[in-house]
Amino acid sequence: MFDALGRHGNVAPLLVERIPVGPNAMAVRERCVAVLLADGFPPRVAADAYAMLSRCMLGFAIQLRGHHGAERPGDDARASAVFRAADPSLYPATAAVADWLPVPLEDEFPFGLELVLEGLGRLRDGD
Secondary structure, three states: OHHHHHHOOOOHHHHHHOOOOOHHHHHHHHHHHHHHHHOOOOHHHHHHHHHHHHHHHHHHHHHHHHHOOOOOOOHHHHHHHHHHHOOOOOOHHHHHHHHHOOOOHHHHHHHHHHHHHHHHHHHHHOO
16 A cells, blocks of 8 residues: 555545545455454454554655655755754753654654554454
């Protein structure tokens, strides 16, 4: 889903306005929810997980669409310079991680997805 939204960046903003219920959206939803149910998630958790994952992917796709646009060249470099120049007496936590900020969206999505999937696994397994 994330790759498809990335390839068709103009579609993502349209999905914010309405819950997609067309045949393609229904097919994608069916496949995703079926995987969750087959993996042992109760129906309510499967529905919640699908909804959260879908919105997360949509949000990232919208950010990537704007991030790769010509209207924002150099934003990451500017933000990085601001983070590295932050006064450590005012922003000690930011100063501690400044070398790794901003996190590229292309890296942030798989990291966040892994966190969510690990959490869902624990929820399913009753940890």
